[in-house]
Amino acid sequence: MSSILSQKLKVALIQLAGSKPDKSANLQRAAKFIEKALIDQPDTKIVVLPECFNSPYAVDKFREYSEIITPDSMSIKFLSNLASKFNIYLIGGSIPELDPSTDKIYNTSIVFDNRGKLIGTHRKAHLFDVDIPNGITFKESETLSSGDNATTLDTKFGKIGLGICYDMRFPELAMLSARKGAFAMIYPSAFNTVTGPMHWHLLARSRAVDNQIYTMLCSPARDNNSSYKAYGHSLVVNPRGDIIAEAGEGEEIIYAELDPNEIDTFRQGVPVTKQRRFDIYPDVNK
Numbered sequence: 001m002s003s004i005l006s007q008k009l010k011v012a013l014i015q016l017a018g019s020k021p022d023k024s025a026n027l028q029r030a031a032k033f034i035e036k037a038l039i040d041q042p043d044t045k046i047v048v049l050p051e052c053f054n055s056p057y058a059v060d061k062f063r064e065y066s067e068i069i070t071p072d073s074m075s076i077k078f079l080s081n082l083a084s085k086f087n088i089y090l091i092g093g094s095i096p097e098l099d100p101s102t103d104k105i106y107n108t109s110i111v112f113d114n115r116g117k118l119i120g121t122h123r124k125a126h127l128f129d130v131d132i133p134n135g136i137t138f139k140e141s142e143t144l145s146s147g148d149n150a151t152t153l154d155t156k157f158g159k160i161g162l163g164i165c166y167d168m169r170f171p172e173l174a175m176l177s178a179r180k181g182a183f184a185m186i187y188p189s190a191f192n193t194v195t196g197p198m199h200w201h202l203l204a205r206s207r208a209v210d211n212q213i214y215t216m217l218c219s220p221a222r223d224n225n226s227s228y229k230a231y232g233h234s235l236v237v238n239p240r241g242d243i244i245a246e247a248g249e250g251e252e253i254i255y256a257e258l259d260p261n262e263i264d265t266f267r268q269g270v271p272v273t274k275q276r277r278f279d280i281y282p283d284v285n286k
């Protein structure tokens with residue numbers, strides 16, 4: 001039986017320093033770290049960047065930094081060139097996207113294949129609108145609109161599912177991608193120092209164990225001078241729920257090797273993918 005992951009796969013998650021006001025400097029910094037990843041680990045095949053890696057993570061800034069997604073827009077062109085130059089699949093974190101037909105702004109992840117082709121986008125579907133007393137208040141929906149799709153993409157290694165940050169709290173997206181055969185859920189993210197310690201590891205491990213897939217969460221590094229303090233701790237979790245790579249709080253790259261055997265062995269040992277009782281939950285997607 002062939003695996004949902006076609007080969008062993010080296011991935012790199014770049015926990016970039018929090019973005020600065022200069023968008024092109026943020027892009028250059030991403031390029032520098034992608035190059036470093038490929039020098040350190042030349043067999044890296046997938047590289048992941050954080051949520052809003054080239055714009056401030058602030059509701060009043062999204063429109064100013066937004067781009068229409070076309071082959072010539074600044075970030076698309078830049079990331080496409082990096083993906084082809086380094087022969088990698090690049091999960092280009094997320095950027096604020098302007099849809100010119102509606103004038104709406106989305107928080108959108110952009111994904112390139114190793115030839116630099118934009119193979120898919122995911123608009124954050126669940127907006128981070130929370131109000132935790134003495135904790136954090138944030139309302140993305142003040143300026144952002146939510147995407148309307150669950151996203152699963154084909155790569156030459158198998159399928160991947162995409163979500164952005166708060167999306168990982170909704171198990172349905174991961175479940176849908178896993179049912180379509182995804183070997184991993186990838187979440188460009190930017191949790192904070194309030195909800196990060198509560199739920200970051202738990203959610204990453206839960207989505208992995210629920211679906212017996214890999215999960216990858218890529219955060220910006222913590223900046224204690226910023227109004228939004230990202231949690232850091234970028235993670236890779238295996239299908240058994242073990243953390244196989246974890247960053248600290250500063251700027252760094254973490255690497256992991258995904259292994260089809262890990263998926264297959266664990267799925268054989270604990271065969272939940274074959275034991276589901278759709279007869280008693282018929283309204284759940286098979």
Ligand SMILES: O=C(O)CCC(=O)C(=O)O
Pocket residue numbers: 051127128164165166167169189190191192195196
């Ligand atoms: O779910 C959380 O606790 C954090 C989510 C978040 O920071 C985001 O969606 O950007």
